[in-house]
Amino acid sequence: MTDPTADKAFVAFERVQKSYDGETLVVKDLNLAIGKGEFLTMLGPSGSGKTTCLMMLAGFETATHGEIRLGGRPINNIPPHKRGIGMVFQNYALFPHMTVAENLAFPLEVRKMGKAEIEAKVKRALDMVQMGAFGGRRPAQLSGGQQQRIALARALVFDAELVLMDEPLGALDKQLREHMQFEIKHLHENLGITVVYVTHDQGEALTMSDRVAVFNDGVIQQLAPPDELYERPQNAFVAQFIGENNKLHGVVEELNGGRAVVRLDSGEVIDAAAVNVGGKGRRTLVSVRPERVEQREDMSAPGLDAEVLEFIYMGDVFRTRLRVAGSDEFVIKSRNGQGQRRLQPGEKIRIGWATEDARALDA
Amino acid sequence: MADIADTGMASAPARAETLKTADGTPLKAALAHAAKRARRRAFLLVAPLLAFVVLTFVAPIGQMLYRSVANDGFSANMPNLVRWFAENPETEPDESAYAALAADLALAAEARTIGVVGTRINYDVSGTRSLFTSAGRRAARLEAPYREALLDLDEEWGSPALWSAMRAASAAHTPNFYIAALDRQVDPEEGIVSVPEDQRIYVPLFWRTMMISAVIAGICLLLGFPVAHLLATLPMRLSNLLMILVLLPFWTSLLVRTTSWMVLLQSEGVVNDVLVSFGIVADDARIQMMYNQAGTIIAMTHILLPFMILPLYSVMRTIPPSYVRAARSLGANNWTAFWRVYVPQTVPGIGAGVLLVFILAVGYYITPALVGGSSGQLFSNMIAFHMTRSLNWSMAAALAALLLGAILLLYWLYDRLIGIDNMKFG
Numbered sequence: 001m002t003d004p005t006a007d008k009a010f011v012a013f014e015r016v017q018k019s020y021d022g023e024t025l026v027v028k029d030l031n032l033a034i035g036k037g038e039f040l041t042m043l044g045p046s047g048s049g050k051t052t053c054l055m056m057l058a059g060f061e062t063a064t065h066g067e068i069r070l071g072g073r074p075i076n077n078i079p080p081h082k083r084g085i086g087m088v089f090q091n092y093a094l095f096p097h098m099t100v101a102e103n104l105a106f107p108l109e110v111r112k113m114g115k116a117e118i119e120a121k122v123k124r125a126l127d128m129v130q131m132g133a134f135g136g137r138r139p140a141q142l143s144g145g146q147q148q149r150i151a152l153a154r155a156l157v158f159d160a161e162l163v164l165m166d167e168p169l170g171a172l173d174k175q176l177r178e179h180m181q182f183e184i185k186h187l188h189e190n191l192g193i194t195v196v197y198v199t200h201d202q203g204e205a206l207t208m209s210d211r212v213a214v215f216n217d218g219v220i221q222q223l224a225p226p227d228e229l230y231e232r233p234q235n236a237f238v239a240q241f242i243g244e245n246n247k248l249h250g251v252v253e254e255l256n257g258g259r260a261v262v263r264l265d266s267g268e269v270i271d272a273a274a275v276n277v278g279g280k281g282r283r284t285l286v287s288v289r290p291e292r293v294e295q296r297e298d299m300s301a302p303g304l305d306a307e308v309l310e311f312i313y314m315g316d317v318f319r320t321r322l323r324v325a326g327s328d329e330f331v332i333k334s335r336n337g338q339g340q341r342r343l344q345p346g347e348k349i350r351i352g353w354a355t356e357d358a359r360a361l362d363a
Numbered sequence: 364m365a366d367i368a369d370t371g372m373a374s375a376p377a378r379a380e381t382l383k384t385a386d387g388t389p390l391k392a393a394l395a396h397a398a399k400r401a402r403r404r405a406f407l408l409v410a411p412l413l414a415f416v417v418l419t420f421v422a423p424i425g426q427m428l429y430r431s432v433a434n435d436g437f438s439a440n441m442p443n444l445v446r447w448f449a450e451n452p453e454t455e456p457d458e459s460a461y462a463a464l465a466a467d468l469a470l471a472a473e474a475r476t477i478g479v480v481g482t483r484i485n486y487d488v489s490g491t492r493s494l495f496t497s498a499g500r501r502a503a504r505l506e507a508p509y510r511e512a513l514l515d516l517d518e519e520w521g522s523p524a525l526w527s528a529m530r531a532a533s534a535a536h537t538p539n540f541y542i543a544a545l546d547r548q549v550d551p552e553e554g555i556v557s558v559p560e561d562q563r564i565y566v567p568l569f570w571r572t573m574m575i576s577a578v579i580a581g582i583c584l585l586l587g588f589p590v591a592h593l594l595a596t597l598p599m600r601l602s603n604l605l606m607i608l609v610l611l612p613f614w615t616s617l618l619v620r621t622t623s624w625m626v627l628l629q630s631e632g633v634v635n636d637v638l639v640s641f642g643i644v645a646d647d648a649r650i651q652m653m654y655n656q657a658g659t660i661i662a663m664t665h666i667l668l669p670f671m672i673l674p675l676y677s678v679m680r681t682i683p684p685s686y687v688r689a690a691r692s693l694g695a696n697n698w699t700a701f702w703r704v705y706v707p708q709t710v711p712g713i714g715a716g717v718l719l720v721f722i723l724a725v726g727y728y729i730t731p732a733l734v735g736g737s738s739g740q741l742f743s744n745m746i747a748f749h750m751t752r753s754l755n756w757s758m759a760a761a762l763a764a765l766l767l768g769a770i771l772l773l774y775w776l777y778d779r780l781i782g783i784d785n786m787k788f789g
Contacts, residue, residue, distance in 0.1 A: 093689035107693035
């Protein structure tokens with residue numbers, strides 16, 4: 001599952017480019033290999049090219065250049081209905097003039113299956129998403145979450161090995177969305193299908209995926225498992241896009257193996273892990289996660305001076321905004337644990353972090 | 364805390380018998396009062412339109428429909444004879460009947476309504492208008508025995524057909540116009556029977572109108588569906604441009620459009636000239652596309668096409684492309700996705716368009732009058748004939764009422780089959 005090489009990958013994009021107007025590339029030189037049974041999420045802001053990639057895979061858009069392979073077979077010239085890929089659409093796209101059962105039977109009917117076989121498969125698919133009693137209803141009579149389940153069942157009913165999902169949970173409220181995330185995840189695990197999932201919600205991507213491809217500007221910025229993506233972002237875009245992030249601008253003063261000494265614009269000098277820096281004398285952006293910042297009791301300990309600007313009580317955590325190194329946007333998060341002190345605005349404190357948690361990235 | 368809870372409990376009603384507002388008025392009365400004011404304001408806002416519609420639409424149409432059963436041309440002007448008919452049902456006319464007739468003729472001649480009376484009887488027994496007017500001139504000088512005196516004037520006064528027509532006309536209301544509009548007549552012995560085949564006009568014309576309208580609606584659907592689909596799927600900027608082309612005919616006078624079809628289609632017209640010049644059609648065998656059914660169908664299809672395209676377009680615009688995409692991803696080829704997923708969702712538009720075009724076509728008048736010749740005439744042309752030529756407005760009203768009835772029936776049928784609330788006009 002981890003790092004399948006391109007030739008034995010189940011789905012492979014090879015040097016794929018896509019342009020709509022002949023002037024700009026929406027997808028620039030995409031190389032991506034997805035293993036069988038993998039749950040891969042394409043994450044990125046709107047206009048980053050992730051949906052275009054999904055549509056090329058589904059067959060609704062043609063690649064301007066490059067090759068897309070499914071199970072080792074090039075599919076560039078195969079029309080969508082012959083690709084046998086299940087797809088869940090953003091607005092579910094359940095056919096409103098058919099009942100739920102007819103919706104599910106549709107892919108089986110066009111495959112000319114026998115009546116008894118269709119009935120059995122439809123029943124099995126409905127039971128799989130716990131919607132067995134709803135076969136006679138119309139989609140409009142179902143709630144958003146129920147429609148979502150039916151859309152899922154319809155994409156799975158014809159035993160597709162690859163299922164594409166285009167922001168399938170976008171229309172649901174937060175609680176239901178989190179619930180459905182787990183259901184989709186469990187279906188994926190139980191059925192052993194390959195899922196390519198598109199979302200702009202980073203929480204969703206981190207929760208569900210085996211690997212996440214972060215898209216921006218038509219390029220995959222980083223392709224990694226969720227924990228690596230969060231803890232070891234490769235560049236400034238990924239660091240900012242995934243999770244909350246404190247930014248400290250400065251210049252590399254010294255490079256020493258994996259370590260960089262950075263002089264911040266405000267004059268302070270800090271140590272950081274050199275992840276993606278040009279070299280000595282180049283500008284860099286040091287990224288620190290809010291929950292990795294610690295308050296130092298000793299005001300002379302290594303770290304930076306900070307002034308408390310705002311304290312926000314969020315229930316499970318405290319979120320404190322600080323003025324650090326000339327920036328008013330530095331945030332720390334602390335767990336609402338036993339004996340955790342609530343900082344007061346105006347307080348002067350000392351903060352610090354483990355050197356590997358401060359990551360020097362491209363500016 | 365406890366105090367607030369206590370007073371809260373106290374002021375709450377012991378049981379939910381009569382809920383009251385804070386100042387003690389019953390809740391229902393207060394609600395009715397509040398709603399009444401809003402309703403009165405709403406009514407005042409629509410009152411001008413309501414008055415306008417009643418004055419200019421409901422009243423004239425009602426009057427027109429009443430005219431289809433009203434029968435006062437004879438009954439209001441011949442009081443003595445009407446009384447005699449009422450007192451002697453099913454009796455042959457005797458001397459007293461002729462006396463009443465003579466008295467009425469004299470009365471009507473004096474009141475100058477003898478022409479109205481004659482016209483009314485003339486609807487049923489043709490050639491009798493002059494019988495009345497000439498008798499009216501001499502009615503004052505008639506003397507008993509009146510039967511002989513009248514028969515001396517004209518033998519026709521003894522005709523049983525005339526007398527049965529007068530008896531029928533003596534009622535203030537009559538179904539006769541409807542009976543005639545259905546190509547039937549009242550036979551003294553057998554009741555209501557069909558008129559001889561060669562005299563049937565209205566029923567064949569009615570069916571021909573329905574047929575032609577159905578054909579026009581069908582052609583409009585075939586031509587309009589792809590156009591509407593194109594408009595709905597093109598980028599907004601392009602589709603707006605094309606929409607102007609669809610709407611352009613709307614902004615041109617109906618007469619101009621019809622006459623330009625005459626220029627195109629007549630036997631010395633543009634289409635025939637082109638066909639002849641390419642040698643497709645011989646010069647002496649030019650196609651007759653004008654002054655027949657073909658002319659009516661071609662011109663009306665063109666004129667009514669926008670009424671098909673607009674509702675179709677407005678429905679297609681709302682169908683997200685993801686439905687067809689979903690069908691394709693589920694394994695349906697282009698045709699199956701179109702036929703089983705796309706078309707069923709355009710049904711509200713198809714229903715609205717077909718019904719709209721059909722109803723407009725059924726009542727169409729100017730175009731068939733200009734390009735229809737004799738075989739392309741529609742029902743409304745016959746109504747116009749009775750309005751302007753034969754001046755039998757009651758007949759025109761009866762025909763119009765039949766047409767209205769047929770359309771209402773169709774509408775009801777549509778509602779039963781597809782559902783009116785499923786219809787979208789745009």
